[in-house]
Amino acid sequence: METQFNIDRDASWREELRKRLKTKDRTLRERVKMLEEEPNIRNKNYFEVNKGLTEDLAVFEAERCIDCPEPTCISGCPVGVNIPTFIKKIEMRDFLGAAAVLKTTNTLPAICGRVCPQEKQCEAMCFYVQKMKKEAVAIGYLERFAADFERNSGKISIPEVSSSNGIKVAAIGAGPASLTFAAEIKRLGYEITVFEALHDIGGVLKYGIPEFRLPNFIIDSEINILRKMGVQFVTNFVVGKTASFEELRSQGYKAFFVGSGAGLPNFMNIPGENLIGIYSSNEYLTRINLMSAAKEIFDTPILKGKKVAVIGGGNTAMDSVRTAKRLGAERAMIIYRRSRIEMPARVEEVKHAEEEGIEFLNLHNPLEYLGDKNGRVCQMKLQKMGLGEPDKSGRRSPVPIVGSEHFVEVDMVIVAIGVSPNPLIPQSVKELQISKWGTVIVNEETMQTSVPDIFAGGDIVRGGATVILAMGDGRRAASGVHSYLAKS
Amino acid sequence: MNKIISKHHFSENVVQLEVLAPYISRNRKPGHFVIVRIDENGERIPLTISGSSSARETITLVIQKVGVTSSKLASLEVGDSILDVVGPLGKATHIENVGTVLMAGGGVGIAPLLPIVEGFKKAGNRVLTVLAARNKNLILLENEIRKHSDEVLIVTDDGSYGNKGLVTDGMEKFIQKEKIHSCVAIGPAIMMKFACKTTQKYNIPTLVSLNTIMVDGTGMCGACRVSVAGKTKFVCVDGPEFDGHSVDFDEMLQRLSAYKAEESAAYEKYLQNLEK
Numbered sequence: 001m002e003t004q005f006n007i008d009r010d011a012s013w014r015e016e017l018r019k020r021l022k023t024k025d026r027t028l029r030e031r032v033k034m035l036e037e038e039p040n041i042r043n044k045n046y047f048e049v050n051k052g053l054t055e056d057l058a059v060f061e062a063e064r065c066i067d068c069p070e071p072t073c074i075s076g077c078p079v080g081v082n083i084p085t086f087i088k089k090i091e092m093r094d095f096l097g098a099a100a101v102l103k104t105t106n107t108l109p110a111i112c113g114r115v116c117p118q119e120k121q122c123e124a125m126c127f128y129v130q131k132m133k134k135e136a137v138a139i140g141y142l143e144r145f146a147a148d149f150e151r152n153s154g155k156i157s158i159p160e161v162s163s164s165n166g167i168k169v170a171a172i173g174a175g176p177a178s179l180t181f182a183a184e185i186k187r188l189g190y191e192i193t194v195f196e197a198l199h200d201i202g203g204v205l206k207y208g209i210p211e212f213r214l215p216n217f218i219i220d221s222e223i224n225i226l227r228k229m230g231v232q233f234v235t236n237f238v239v240g241k242t243a244s245f246e247e248l249r250s251q252g253y254k255a256f257f258v259g260s261g262a263g264l265p266n267f268m269n270i271p272g273e274n275l276i277g278i279y280s281s282n283e284y285l286t287r288i289n290l291m292s293a294a295k296e297i298f299d300t301p302i303l304k305g306k307k308v309a310v311i312g313g314g315n316t317a318m319d320s321v322r323t324a325k326r327l328g329a330e331r332a333m334i335i336y337r338r339s340r341i342e343m344p345a346r347v348e349e350v351k352h353a354e355e356e357g358i359e360f361l362n363l364h365n366p367l368e369y370l371g372d373k374n375g376r377v378c379q380m381k382l383q384k385m386g387l388g389e390p391d392k393s394g395r396r397s398p399v400p401i402v403g404s405e406h407f408v409e410v411d412m413v414i415v416a417i418g419v420s421p422n423p424l425i426p427q428s429v430k431e432l433q434i435s436k437w438g439t440v441i442v443n444e445e446t447m448q449t450s451v452p453d454i455f456a457g458g459d460i461v462r463g464g465a466t467v468i469l470a471m472g473d474g475r476r477a478a479s480g481v482h483s484y485l486a487k488s
Numbered sequence: 489m490n491k492i493i494s495k496h497h498f499s500e501n502v503v504q505l506e507v508l509a510p511y512i513s514r515n516r517k518p519g520h521f522v523i524v525r526i527d528e529n530g531e532r533i534p535l536t537i538s539g540s541s542s543a544r545e546t547i548t549l550v551i552q553k554v555g556v557t558s559s560k561l562a563s564l565e566v567g568d569s570i571l572d573v574v575g576p577l578g579k580a581t582h583i584e585n586v587g588t589v590l591m592a593g594g595g596v597g598i599a600p601l602l603p604i605v606e607g608f609k610k611a612g613n614r615v616l617t618v619l620a621a622r623n624k625n626l627i628l629l630e631n632e633i634r635k636h637s638d639e640v641l642i643v644t645d646d647g648s649y650g651n652k653g654l655v656t657d658g659m660e661k662f663i664q665k666e667k668i669h670s671c672v673a674i675g676p677a678i679m680m681k682f683a684c685k686t687t688q689k690y691n692i693p694t695l696v697s698l699n700t701i702m703v704d705g706t707g708m709c710g711a712c713r714v715s716v717a718g719k720t721k722f723v724c725v726d727g728p729e730f731d732g733h734s735v736d737f738d739e740m741l742q743r744l745s746a747y748k749a750e751e752s753a754a755y756e757k758y759l760q761n762l763e764k
Contacts, residue, residue: 197706199525199532199572207708236574238706242511263708267720274713274720274739276746283709291531291703299556300531300703301750375742422707423725 005074008085014067017088023066027128031135032061039355043325046211049352050114050144055095058145062090065137068127073139076125078472079106079180083122087142096157099150102143103159107183108176108222108471110151111205113144114214116468117346151221158228162189167485170195170253172239172425175203176467177259177458179223180474181481182231185257188482193232193253195239200290203261205467207290208282210319212326213349216289240428245454254488255453255481258440259474262459263422267415268311272369277303277377281312281320281416288323305412307331309380311366312416313343318353320414325356329412332358337365337385337398363387365398367405369413379407419464429454439463446480447473455480490573493546495566499625501553502596503562504538510545512537512575518583518603519697519729522547522575523705526560530571533557534702534712536600536674536728537576538629547573550599550628555751556758577705578728581695583607587669590662590692591617591637592655592683594675598628600697601674602636608672609636616662617641620655620679624648655679656686668692673732677744681737688733696732698723701746714740 008014035051036042042049053061065087073083082101089098102109118140123129126136150156167190171178174196182192200206202219227233239248245256265280267273279287284302287293293302308329310321313336325332334353336343339362343350354360363385370379384404391397421438433441433450440449440456447455457473459465494506512522521536539548553559564570581604589608593601598619609615617637621627622645634640642650643658651657655675662668663686671694673683680696687694700712700723712723715736721727 197574198704199574207704236572237511238574238577241515241576242574243515247515261708263704263706264722264725265708265710267710267713269720274715274743276743280710283703283711286703286709292529298529298531299754301747301754303746303750375745424706 005071005082005085008082009067009069013092014088017091018067021063026064026066027132027134029060029064031064032057032138032141034138034141039357042212043322043356046326048215049212052148053141053145055093055149058090058095058142059093061138062087062142064128065091066127072125072127072130073122073137076122078121078468079475081105081122081143083139086146087137087139090142090146095146095149096153096155098142098146100157102146103157105475106471107159107180107226109143110147110218110222111176111214112468112471113140113147114218115205115209116140117466119347121468151218156221156225158225159183159187161187161229164191165189167191168193168251168253169255169257169481170239170248171257171259173197173203173258173260173458174201174233175259175261175458175470176205177261177470177474178203178257179226180471181257181259181457181478182474183226183229184475184478185481186226186229186231188478191232193234195237196233196235197238198290199235201233201235203259207286208316208319210285210289210323212322213319238424240425245429249453254485255455257447257474257477257481258425258449258454258456258460259458259470260422260425260460262419262462262464264420265415266418266420268366268417270366270368272371272377273415275369275371275377276375277305277411278369278413278415281310281316281414282419284320284414285316285323288327294327302327303412305329305410307410308412308414309333309335309366309408309410310414310416311335312418313338313345314416314418315345315349317414317416318345318349320416321358322353322356324412324414325358333361334358335361335364335366335382337363338395339363339387342395363398365400366413370407377410377413380410380413381405381407419459421460421463425460437463443480445476446484447477448480448484452484489569489571491569492564492566493544495564498550498628501562502550502626502628504548504550504599505561505564506544506546506548507570507573508545509547509573509575512573513540513542513545513547516540516547516576517580518607519578519581519600520576521578521705521728522549522573523577523702524549524561524570525572526557526564527571530560531557532572532703532705534577534699534705534724536697536699538599538602550596552596555755559755559758574705577724579726581607581672581729583611585612588614588616588667590659590668590671590687591615592659592671592673592675593617593619593633594655594673594679594683595621595626596628597675597679597697598633601672602629602632604672604674605633606636614638616668618643618655618658618662619650620644620658620675622646654682656682659683659686663687663690663692670694672696677737677741680732680735681741684732684735684737694732695729696735697728698730698735698740699728700740701744714743
């Protein structure tokens with residue numbers, strides 16, 4: 001089958017490029033190292049930890065890619081980025097061209113280049129990993145490089161948009177799923193409005209992921225492109241509450257995409273969990289990231305902890321513990337009930353955390369929290385865990401070691417053990433089919449729900465996944481909506 | 489941006505703002521609240537809606553100055569705007585004809601109680617209302633409450649208006665007099681705690697409306713969590729109204745004090761800056 005990739009690969013410039021360096025010389029190179037801020041400086045500020053690649057480093061790394069005739073990397077990308085073509089454009093030093101290739105399938109490349117778990121996706125499928133047992137081409141670093149180069153060049157390109165067909169479509173929530181949906185449906189010529197409950201656009205990218213991992217100006221710059229494409233944003237609007245679906249239908253909206261996220265933090269329901277100083281990671285990060293609570297001139301308060309325990313082993317746990325460290329914690333600890341290898345966080349995040357002085361109490365589980373006379377948490381009771389047989393997730397399950405209970409002093413605890421789907425939309429549309437976990441049930445190809453004009457994607461469907469999977473859903477939903485509206 | 493259309497001073501520290509909010513004015517029901525943020529540097533706080541006019545496309549909010557944000561809100565004048573107003577949030581009050589209902593409003597809690605009083609009256613109930621406050625100045629909306637109540641009793645801590653006493657004294661009076669089928673109590677947490685203790689003695693089902701600390705108001709953060717019948721509930725999406733006899737008020741009172749130190753320091757600084 002003649003795909004865009006094949007057409008690109010057969011181009012004469014690509015053939016020449018392949019001849020420029022021998023494959024063997026390409027594969028002998030070591031993978032490039034990301035430039036990083038010094039751990040002992042960065043753990044006191046909010047500057048981005050990863051500083052990106054220089055032009056020369058990016059070209060050097062791009063040259064490692066051997067331009068496989070049948071590349072496997074693309075199959076690892078939920079939005080099907082044409083990876084070899086953008087990398088070869090970098091090798092050609094056509095950095096703007098590389099960015100243009102990225103943007104044909106990925107509207108938020110500067111974000112994905114920073115927060116996608118590439119090591120589990122495209123890079124895991126790279127020839128180097130699959131066949132040579134070597135480190136993958138740094139696809140994520142290169143994606144980020146191309147997107148940053150374009151933004152810094154001042155020549156940022158606005159994707160082409162078909163002329164308006166006048167059909168109104170709404171997206172609910174302004175996180176990665178909806179933003180991708182909005183861009184894709186706008187390209188097809190629809191009039192798209194994104195309704196957001198909070199006062200700012202970006203969803204989890206804004207309230208959840210800290211500045212030191214994903215600076216807000218990067219998000220705003222990518223959102224600005226959507227605005228320039230003609231995507232409309234309405235903040236402070238909770239669809240189902242501020243206006244019902246029925247009301248929006250009567251205003252002419254012909255289809256809806258629900259990307260309202262998994263906004264309901266889980267707690268362990270153990271004694272003392274409602275003491276003062278115990279936050280959900282959502283609350284802690286929202287106060288810091290969205291509300292700027294740690295900055296003097298902002299009114300939102302935040303408690304500061306000297307001895308902070310973060311419960312959980314995912315990326316959100318890493319974000320929380322590294323934030324607490326930056327806010328002056330003397331002891332910032334990860335408490336996780338399994339061992340290091342079972343931690344769901346990205347390897348890079350765990351490495352960064354460790355470099356910054358985070359303590360890891362693996363194979364520990366909290367049983368109870370105790371408070372002082374003012375009701376502020378002052379101690380936690382931990383139990384040591386062993387590892388037993390693999391559970392449903394395929395990971396070895398934690399088994400409590402009886403008699404290992406002990407107390408650790410803490411003055412702040414952040415619970416980062418996952419989220420449940422937000423109930424607001426299911427509550428407001430009674431006919432919507434919901435799974436027993438509270439997620440919205442969809443047709444996986446079209447992302448259509450049991451209500452024909454309502455589509456859904458991201459964490460409201462998946463119950464807690466990644467930015468890129470949410471974006472993949474948004475993309476699929478856009479074509480789902482397009483064919484649904486073409487029929488009706 | 490939500491423009492302020494009118495302002496009324498109940499007293500030096502309590503004001504009512506009528507705010508332009510077209511969608512919310514159409515869709516809000518008794519019991520609903522909004523989250524507001526005054527300006528770019530502001531915090532997000534929940535305020536229960538005390539009334540609305542769909543003709544004027546406005547909602548009314550009653551604010552008592554207790555800290556920085558409430559003082560900033562109370563200082564806004566007609567023509568000023570509140571940057572963000574989102575809602576209506578929470579579950580609406582379940583209103584039905586149950587017979588005789590006892591309404592207990594404490595201080596600014598009288599404002600959100602008003603639409604509920606009105607609702608229960610319209611549903612055909614006999615409505616007996618106790619209004620309680622520290623002093624005469626803090627008894628709000630008396631005429632409006634009277635309009636929708638069969639009987640009204642007023643109690644103040646200092647006896648400056650109505651009977652001298654606590655809300656529970658007023659409630660006891662009605663309970664001794666006739667058969668009460670259910671009760672709604674809204675006010676400061678401590679007032680609701682004792683109102684519930686009173687009705688519990690007589691097995692009168694009691695609804696309370698909780699005003700906890702919130703950030704997003706849509707279930708995302710969990711700041712508002714309370715224990716109800718031993719289970720953790722989120723006031724913003726599971727409430728704000730709960731069975732008062734099942735609420736752990738002591739825990740709620742403790743959680744309300746989470747930022748006491750930070751808040752009073754910020755308030756002092758705010759007041760000092762005002763004087764400059």
